[in-house]
Amino acid sequence: MKxxxxxxxxxxxxPLGIIPEEWEVKKIKQIADYYSGGTPDIKNENYYIxxxxxxxxxxxxxxxxxxFLSKEGLNKSSSKLVKIGDLLYSLYGANSGDCSISKIKGAxxxxxxxxxxxxxxxxxxxxxxxxxxxxxxxxxxxGGQGNLSGRIVGNYLIHIPPLPEQxxxxxxxxTWDEAIEKQTQLINxxxxxxxxxxxxxxxxxxxxxxxxxxxxxxTYNELLKEVKRKLIWxxxxxxxxxxxxxxxxxxxxxxxxxxxxxxxKKLRPAKTGDFxxxxxxxxxGAAGLTTSKFDNMKISNSYIALVAKDINMLDxxxxxxxxxxxxxxHQTFISSYGVHIxxxxxxxxxxLSLSLKIPNIDEQxxxxxxxxxxxxxxxLAKQKLESFxxxxxxxxxxxxxxxxxxxxxxxxx
Numbered sequence: 001m002k003x004x005x006x007x008x009x010x011x012x013x014x015p016l017g018i019i020p021e022e023w024e025v026k027k028i029k030q031i032a033d034y035y036s037g038g039t040p041d042i043k044n045e046n047y048y049i050x051x052x053x054x055x056x057x058x059x060x061x062x063x064x065x066x067x068f069l070s071k072e073g074l075n076k077s078s079s080k081l082v083k084i085g086d087l088l089y090s091l092y093g094a095n096s097g098d099c100s101i102s103k104i105k106g107a108x109x110x111x112x113x114x115x116x117x118x119x120x121x122x123x124x125x126x127x128x129x130x131x132x133x134x135x136x137x138x139x140x141x142x143g144g145q146g147n148l149s150g151r152i153v154g155n156y157l158i159h160i161p162p163l164p165e166q167x168x169x170x171x172x173x174x175t176w177d178e179a180i181e182k183q184t185q186l187i188n189x190x191x192x193x194x195x196x197x198x199x200x201x202x203x204x205x206x207x208x209x210x211x212x213x214x215x216x217x218x219t220y221n222e223l224l225k226e227v228k229r230k231l232i233w234x235x236x237x238x239x240x241x242x243x244x245x246x247x248x249x250x251x252x253x254x255x256x257x258x259x260x261x262x263x264x265k266k267l268r269p270a271k272t273g274d275f276x277x278x279x280x281x282x283x284x285g286a287a288g289l290t291t292s293k294f295d296n297m298k299i300s301n302s303y304i305a306l307v308a309k310d311i312n313m314l315d316x317x318x319x320x321x322x323x324x325x326x327x328x329x330h331q332t333f334i335s336s337y338g339v340h341i342x343x344x345x346x347x348x349x350x351x352l353s354l355s356l357k358i359p360n361i362d363e364q365x366x367x368x369x370x371x372x373x374x375x376x377x378x379x380l381a382k383q384k385l386e387s388f389x390x391x392x393x394x395x396x397x398x399x400x401x402x403x404x405x406x407x408x409x410x411x412x413x
Contacts, residue, residue, distance in 0.1 A: 011402070016157055020402040023161050029154030032117035032125075036091065036150055037108035038078025040069060047073025053106030055082070057090040060100040060112060069107055079107040082114045087122045089113040089129065091148040096141060097133040099126050113150055120160060123170035124400075128158055131396045159401060168406045169399045176392035183385040190381055194374040201367045202322055204357065208370070211363040221352035223314045224306045229269050231298070235260040239267060240297040244276050246284040248324040251276065251294050267298040270305055273316055275323070277304040279346045282332045289320040304348055318364040321371055322356065 011018050014025045028034070040047035048054075050070030059065050069079065082088065084105050090098040092111035101122055108114060117125065129136075140152050161169070200206035204215050236258060243254045259265065270276060272295040278286035279302050290305075299305065308314040322328055335351040338344035358364060398404035 016159060017401075019159055020161070020405065022165075023159055023402055025157055026160055027154060028115065028156045028158060031119050031158075031160065032115050034089075034113050034115040034150055034154065035080055036110050036113050037080040039109045040073040040077035040079060044073070046070060047076070050074075052081075053104050054079070055088070055102070055104055055106050055108050055112060057092055057095040057098070057109070057111040059104075060088040060090060060095075060098060060102065063103045065104065065106060074107055079109060080114065081105075081107055085122065087115040087126050089115055089153060091150075091153075093147070096148050097129075097137045099129045099133075101126055111147075113148075113153055115153075119163070120158075121163070121166045121170050123174055124161075124166040125158070127170070127173050127396055128400050129156075131393070131400055161402065164408050165406060168408065172395065172399065172406070173392065176388060176395065180385065180388050180392065183381065183388055187378060187381045187385060190374070190378045194371065194378060197371055197374055198321065198325065201371065202325055203327075204359070208363060208366050211359065211366070213360050213363070215357040215359050217355050217357045218313075219353060219355045223309060223319070223358075224275075224352070225309045226348075227271075227274065227305045227307055229271070229305075231267050231269060233259055233265055241267070242270065242290075242294050242297045242299060244278050244281070244286045244288045244303070246281060246286050248285045248288060250288045251290060253294070253297065264300070266301045268301075268303075268305070269296050270299050270303075271295060274305040274307060275316055275320060277306065277332075277346075277348075278302060279304060279348070282346050283336050283341060283344050285324075285329060287323050287332075289316065312361055314358065315361060315364045315368060317368045317372075318358070321368065322358075327356070 005013070005018070007013060007018055010021055012021050014023075016025050019025065042048075047070055048067055050068050050073060052069040052071070052074055053065040054067040054069045055065055056067070073079075074081070082102050082105070084102055086102045088100055088102050088108065090096055090111060091113055095111070102114075115125065116122070136148075136156060140148060160166075201208070238256050238258055239262065240256050241254050242251050244251055270290045272290055272292045274290040276288060276290060276299060280286075306316075308316050308319070331351060331354050332346070335348070335354070336344040336346045359367070399406070
């Protein structure tokens with residue numbers, strides 16, 4: 001027996017649930033025009049020597065493109081032109097369901113749908129498609145695999161408020177978009193500043209005030225030693241396993257398994273201050289410092305754990321920062337061998353024979369403090385950015401579905 005759903009005053013039932021009385025529910029194909037593009041023959045170089053930006057699905061959020069088409073390339077393909085302000089929607093692969101207001105006047109490929117409507121404001125529709133992206137993907141793509149199409153997108157059901165209310169909602173969300181954009185720009189500036197500090201301070205090109213001692217050259221073998229701690233195996237113990245991300249992005253807990261569920265029973269504990277190197281992924285920057293968050297979690301035999309031989313000669317936090325530099329990346333690359341970069345074998349002994357120049361321990365610690373502060377500033381800025389995104393998402397959930405109404409002036413109705 002179905003329960004009677006109480007509908008609040010001023011609302012009505014619809015195919016998408018309870019909505020305001022003035023709102024409608026329609027398919028995108030009922031309220032918008034849309035088209036996808038195409039790709040000129042990649043074998044014809046003349047098609048790609050021009051000044052028409054060629055937008056691909058991964059570039060719909062950007063202000064520039066990698067490729068440019070000639071007029072001949074555009075005319076002899078199914079690529080279509082779009083304007084600044086058009087709504088672009090990604091149809092293919094990992095970008096499926098992404099959407100953005102175009103910042104580029106150019107041409108699109110077949111993986112992009114351009115959507116325009118006279119009765120729905122593009123900013124409103126873009127926000128709506130962003131909010132319900134996962135819903136559409138799970139409904140129309142099996143396990144997130146496959147491609148969307150104009151036919152599929154045309155059948156999306158959406159809420160449609162009257163234009164004045166759409167405009168107000170779009171203005172509110174655009175304010176948050178501006179805040180998000182400014183915060184993103186700030187993070188980019190902070191990242192550039194941090195990168196510059198590392199380039200200058202970790203190479204001695206810029207010295208900190210009060211430090212004049214000559215930097216000394218050491219081999220890695222003189223500074224570092226490998227630690228191999230033993231683990232008393234327990235089939236019934238839950239082991240927290242950690243790995244290291246590529247591109248020097250630090251450690252992460254990949255999973256937790258009971259000893260009985262682990263086939264290769266050769267784990268070792270990592271301790272705070274261990275510098276971990278992935279023997280299989282070091283050429284991709286898979287190395288990082290074990291922080292207190294990961295203390296005593298377990299690593300496999302595919303990792304090398306290093307500590308300073310003499311803590312008065314090398315601060316391991318300084319070495320962790322050094323490991324993020326192009327010089328160290330190059331040293332790990334030449335210490336590896338193999339035909340394919342994804343299958344290269346790391347020669348740790350060879351790396352130990354290579355060298356670096358370091359300042360005295362006091363200057364190392366001063367450099368660590370400055371760069372760590374730069375990292376902390378970036379992390380705080382990223383937290384603020386995430387807060388903006390969550391606040392915008394919360395507003396979208398109530399404004400785009402009519403759960404929260406916006407008061408309009410009489411002359412706006």
